[in-house]
Amino acid sequence: MPLTDSLRDDILAAVPSLRAFAISLSGNSDRADDLVQETLLRALANIDSFQPGSNLPAWLFTILRNLFRSDYRKRRREVEDAEGNYAKTLKTHPSQGAHLEFEEFRAALEKLPQDQREALILVGASGFSYEDAAAICGCAVGTIKSRVNRARSKLAALLYVEGAEDFGPDETVRAVIGGSGG
Amino acid sequence: MKLQGLNSRGNVEKVMKDVKSQASKNAAPRKPGGLNAEIQSRIGHQLRAMYDDVVRQGVPDRFTDLIRKLDGPAAQSHVENGGGSTDQNDGRE
Numbered sequence: 001m002p003l004t005d006s007l008r009d010d011i012l013a014a015v016p017s018l019r020a021f022a023i024s025l026s027g028n029s030d031r032a033d034d035l036v037q038e039t040l041l042r043a044l045a046n047i048d049s050f051q052p053g054s055n056l057p058a059w060l061f062t063i064l065r066n067l068f069r070s071d072y073r074k075r076r077r078e079v080e081d082a083e084g085n086y087a088k089t090l091k092t093h094p095s096q097g098a099h100l101e102f103e104e105f106r107a108a109l110e111k112l113p114q115d116q117r118e119a120l121i122l123v124g125a126s127g128f129s130y131e132d133a134a135a136i137c138g139c140a141v142g143t144i145k146s147r148v149n150r151a152r153s154k155l156a157a158l159l160y161v162e163g164a165e166d167f168g169p170d171e172t173v174r175a176v177i178g179g180s181g182g
Numbered sequence: 183m184k185l186q187g188l189n190s191r192g193n194v195e196k197v198m199k200d201v202k203s204q205a206s207k208n209a210a211p212r213k214p215g216g217l218n219a220e221i222q223s224r225i226g227h228q229l230r231a232m233y234d235d236v237v238r239q240g241v242p243d244r245f246t247d248l249i250r251k252l253d254g255p256a257a258q259s260h261v262e263n264g265g266g267s268t269d270q271n272d273g274r275e
Contacts, residue, residue: 015245020236044252105228125233156221
């Protein structure tokens with residue numbers, strides 16, 4: 001369909017969640033914004049292939065994911081180095097409260113296999129149905145479900161299982177993190 | 183014949199389901215410290231907190247400008263007529 005005003009507004013309205021998705025995938029906000037920019041350019045160039053009435057966010061997420069994956073293949077080595085160093089820095093600074101826990105979560109997320117991470121984010125954070133997530137990732141619904149489950153188990157193992165006795169004292173801190181605004 | 187075929191397939195599926203649910207019931211207690219509801223909800227909570235933190239930042243100007251510049255042939259002729267800088271006057275922020 002042609003780029004109408006309302007379609008353009010809908011595309012812009014999807015930008016915040018596209019950025020959030022891109023940052024969760026790449027772990028790097030500059031690179032994430034480049035990904036979003038490429039996604040928008042590609043979407044606008046192919047706007048004729050968008051089916052009116054179909055799920056615009058899902059269409060945009062599919063483009064972004066494909067771009068990320070082809071980009072990722074090129075950059076894999078560089079990224080892995082960066083992640084390794086990042087994880088080391090985190091381990092040398094224990095117990096700095098809420099911020100650390102947030103960073104730990106992010107680091108744990110980055111340790112997940114890419115398939116599992118994207119499935120978890122799409123379903124658990126972006127709020128897509130399993131069906132939409134499956135369409136975005138080009139796989140079966142059952143595959144998405146099992147990826148999400150494995151991602152959750154692995155995150156739990158990375159973050160919580162060893163430190164099960166840490167649960168008690170932090171409840172307020174966790175509540176604050178959860179409710180903290182921008 | 184067709185009905186029968188459907189029925190027996192339905193039965194097989196039902197049996198498989200029962201077997202599977204039995205299997206998962208049996209498997210569940212084996213996981214030491216498996217995913218309890220509290221951990222599940224904590225993970226979901228943190229995931230959304232991280233994500234929404236970015237969503238709340240809204241649309242950076244970079245993307246609003248980009249869309250405006252690429253906004254179809256009408257916008258392009260508008261840009262040509264007005265020159266590059268008038269394009270920015272459209273944004274009233």
